[in-house]
Amino acid sequence: MSSPHHGEGPRPQDPPTEPTQPVPAAPEPRAAASADEQPGASHTQPMPRSPYLPFASLGGDQPQAPSPQPYPAHQQAGQHLAPAQPERPRRGPGWGGALALALVAALVAGGVGGLVGGMADDDGGGPTIVQRVGGSAERPDGSVAAIAADAVPSVVTVRVSGGGGAGTGSGWVYDDRGHIVTNHHVVDAAGDDGRVSIELTDGSRRDAKVVGKDSSYDLAVLKVDPTDLDPLDIGRSGDVAVGDEVVAVGSPLGLGSTVTAGIVSALERPVTAGEAGDESFISAVQTDAAINPGNSGGPLLNGDGDVIGVNTAIAQVPGQQQASGSIGVGFAIPSDVVVRTVDQLIATGRAQHPIIGVSLDRRWDGEGAKVLEDDAAQGGRAVVPDGPADKAGIEAGDVITELDGRRITDLDQLITRIRAKAVGDKVTLTIRRDGKERELTMTLEAAEES
Template identity: 45%
Template sequence: MFPAIPAPVSPAPAPASPSVRRTAAVALAAALIGGLLASGITLVATDDAAPDSAEQAVVPEPEPLPAPAPAARTTRGEGLTQVEAVAAAVLPAVVQIELRSGDAQETQASGNGSGVIYRSDGHILTNNHVVEQADGLRVKFADGEIARAEIVGTDPLTDLAVVKVDSGDLPAIQIGDIDALRVGALAVAIGSPFGLEGSVTAGVVSALNRPISVGDGIRLPDVIQTDAPINPGNSGGALVGSDGRLIGINSAILTAGSPANAGVGFAIPANIVVRVADELISSGEVVYPLLGVSQTAAAASGEEPAGDGVVVGDVQAGGPADEGGLQPGDVITRLDDTPIGSFDDLILAIRQRDVGDTVRVTYRRQGEEQAVDVILVER
C-alpha cells in the first residue's frame, strides 16, 4: 500500500568511528511499513517500479513466534516474565487505525496501521505515511470499541502524525527516558502487523542514532534500530522498553525486496515524538529552522566518505549561510559545540535548534578555519 524501497545488501562495514558508521548508513534505504489491505494483500513498490506495476504478494499465514528466552521476573505481577508484564501494561494504550477511502457517504476500508494513545483526551500518535492518503479514519481500541478519528496534524519530515478521537479518560502511554536507553536493552513492539491488532513481539535495541532514508527525499537522521519483529501494519505502533514506557514509534523496516520482517526495524525516538506531537497539537504544524546549505552530490549518493566535516554543495541565496558568507566547497566542522562529521549530523544539530536561534558555524576554507554567527530562519 505504501512505498517500499529495497535496501542494498552489501556487507555491513566494520564498526569504526561514529562518523564512519553514520556515513555508511546513508546508503541504507528503509521501507515505510504501511497497512494491510482489507483483502489481505499488501502492495509493494520498489523505487524503480511505476505505481501501476506494483507487485501483489499474498500474505502467508503468520508463523508462530519462537519462544522467548527466559526473562527476569518483575514485581508488576507475580509469575509474569518481563515481556508479559510490559505487554499487559501497554496493550490498552495501543490502537489499530483503519484507513477509509471514498466520499463521506460511502467509504470502505482500504488498509490499516497502528497508533499509540498519547493523551487521555483522545490524541493518538501514528505515522504520517499511515494517514496521509486516507479519506477517513477509524480507531479500534484494545477493548474492541471503535471511534472515528480526525487528523490533527502531520509532519512528513519525521514521518509523524497526530489524530484525535472524541473520547476522554483514555489509557495514555507513558514516555521513556531516551537519554538512558542503551544498545542491548529490551525492546517490545506492539501494533497491528498484517491487521492482527494487539500483536506483541520482542527483541533488543540494536543501535541508536541510526540515519536512514525512506524515499521521497525524506531522511530520518536519528532513529532507533531494533530486531523486535516489525511488519506491515506495525507503522505507528509502540516500541517500549523494559519499564513499559515509550521509547519510539515504529516507522520503517529494512528490506531486500520483500515487505517481510528481516530483523531490522526502525523507530522514531520518543524525545522527537514528544516535541513533534506537542507542536502538532498546539498549532497543527511543525516549524523547522533553516541554515540554507545542501550537501554535495557525492555525499548524497554515499560516495563521499565521512570525516571531519561536511562539504557544502550549494548555498541558498539569501539564507542564513549565504548572509554569513559561506560558499560551496566550505567544510562545516561544528555547529556551536557540536562536532559535524556527516550531513545527518548537521541536519540533527539544526533540528535541535529553534527558528531565530543564533548559532556559530565553524568551517574550513582552503585549509583555514573560520567561524561565523548566523540566525536560523524558518524552513
C-alpha cells in the same frame, strides 16, 4: 516371590512369566533437517499437515515398561551360581507389606511432600504441574509480560480508506483528551476526504479526525472520543543507551495487540524514507525487536513501559523492490522529537522544521556534507542570504565535517541531526575551507512553510 533357579520350571504358585516386549529399532539415519522443519521434531513418524498438533497427539498413551526379567542382567566377576537346592515355598511381603515399604521410602526420601507427590500420580507416568503463586496474570515488574499488560490497552489499530487506497497501521494514546499518535504515511492514503478510524483491543471502533500531520518527521495526530482511554507514559529518548531492552507493540500485518521484544541496537541512525520531495529525515533509534508492515505508528517502550520511540520504518534488503518483513533492523522516531512535534501539531496543525539555510551537493562523494558552489545552486545562491549559515559565516563550497563535535559522514546524516534539534537551538559546526578547518556557531531557524 522367588525366581526359579537355573533349570527349574515355574512353580505352581508363581504366575506365568510375561513375554518381554520387543525393543523398537533405531531410526534410520537421515539428512540434516531443512529450514521448513521444526527444530527437535521427530521424523520417525509422518508429521501432521497442520502446523498445530491435535491435543490427543500431545498426550497419547505412555509406552509400557518392559516386564521384569527372570534372571539377573549381568553377573559380577567371581560370582558363582549355587546348585539348585529344593526349598520350601516362600511368600513375598504381599501388597500390604509392599505398600508399607513404599510409604516408608517416600517419607525418608522427601518427607510428607514427597509422599503426597508420589501418591497424587496414580498412573506413575503423568506430568508434574506447578501452579504459580499469585495468579496467572501477575508477572514481575519490568518483565515483557508486565509491560505488555499495561501498554496493550493503550495501543490501537489505525484503519484508513480513501482515494489513495486502504490499509492499517498502529497508534497509541498520547493524552487524556483523545489524541492518538501515529505515522504520517499511515494516514496519508486517506487524503482530505477519506475515512480514518481506530480499533481498540476489545474490537470496538471509533471514528478519528486528523488533527495534523507532517511528512518530514513522519508523524500524525488523530482525535477520537477519549472515553476509557489511558495515555501511555513517555520517557526521554536522550536517556536511552545501546543495549537497553525494549518492547514494540502494534498491529503488524493487521494482527492487533502484537508484542515483540528486543534491544536498542544503535542510536542516531540517519534514516531517509519516502519519495523524493516528500522524504522523512529521522535520526532514529534502531532496534532488533521484530517490526513489520502494520507496526508503523506503534510505540517502542523501555523497561519501565515508557514510550521512547514511534516505530516507523524497517530496513530493506539491497536488491529488493519492497521491504517484505522484519530482518531485525527496525527504526523508531525518538520520543524527544515525537513530543516536540506532536505538541506543535496539536496546537497549530503544523510542525516547525529547523534549518541552517544552505543547499547541499548530492554529487559530493567525499567525507562530510558539501555546500554547493553558487554556479550550481538554484537561483545562483548556495547560502540563503541572512539565514543561519550566512550569519555564522558559511560560504559556498565549504565542507561541513562535524556537528557539535561529532563527525558528519554525508549530507543525509547532517540533515537528520539538524532535524533532531529544535528551532532556536545553538549548534557548533566544523567546516573545511581551502584545506583548513574552523569552527562556527549558529542558531537554528524555522524553515519557511509553503
